[in-house]
Amino acid sequence: MPDEIVMPAPPATNGNGDGKALPGKNESENARRIEQSITYMREHLDQPLQVAKLAALANVSPSHFFALFKRRTGCPPMGYFTHLRMQHACQLLGATAASVKEVAAALGYEDPFHFSRVFKLVNHIPPTQYRMLQKQSRNPGLHPLTSAALLGNIKQNGTIALSAKENPCYVKKESLCYAK
Numbered sequence: 001m002p003d004e005i006v007m008p009a010p011p012a013t014n015g016n017g018d019g020k021a022l023p024g025k026n027e028s029e030n031a032r033r034i035e036q037s038i039t040y041m042r043e044h045l046d047q048p049l050q051v052a053k054l055a056a057l058a059n060v061s062p063s064h065f066f067a068l069f070k071r072r073t074g075c076p077p078m079g080y081f082t083h084l085r086m087q088h089a090c091q092l093l094g095a096t097a098a099s100v101k102e103v104a105a106a107l108g109y110e111d112p113f114h115f116s117r118v119f120k121l122v123n124h125i126p127p128t129q130y131r132m133l134q135k136q137s138r139n140p141g142l143h144p145l146t147s148a149a150l151l152g153n154i155k156q157n158g159t160i161a162l163s164a165k166e167n168p169c170y171v172k173k174e175s176l177c178y179a180k
Contacts, residue, residue: 033058034072037065041081045088046108051077086122089115093127094134100127 037054055065069077092103104115119127
């Protein structure tokens with residue numbers, strides 16, 4: 001079998017279409033800009049957000065911001081923001097009695113049906129089903145196998161998808177973007 005030729009990955013570019021690499025000497029400044037943007041996202045989960053706004057806050061062009069953000073986090077800014085919103089939705093659904101419509105409104109979604117579609121897309125389970133799972137997993141009188149079977153959460157190998165890592169709303173900070 002012939003040896004494979006492995007080409008080095010091209011250097012990250014500034015996103016302006018001119019092919020220039022991102023400046024290495026400003027890496028700590030770029031990291032600070034992205035961390036500030038993430039903080040802004042967390043503080044504004046209830047509002048619509050655009051990359052242009054984040055770029056302006058970071059004092060860079062939108063295309064440069066997009067490249068910096070993706071390089072730093074591994075995913076696009078809006079995918080990251082959506083996952084932050086859905087993480088917060090999980091917290092609200094699990095800890096409050098707020099309706100899905102109220103949770104949607106608390107996260108800036110005017111249309112609760114759109115919110116439900118996004119929630120299911122990100123977490124692979126509808127918000128109402130997530131809430132039922134959360135309630136039943138805390139109910140000591142209901143056998144977890146019964147709860148999971150009722151909700152269709154038995155995996156093919158017979159185990160129940162209720163551990164922290166398999167919880168639909170458990171998302172590591174590093175993986176806050178669509179897994180596509």
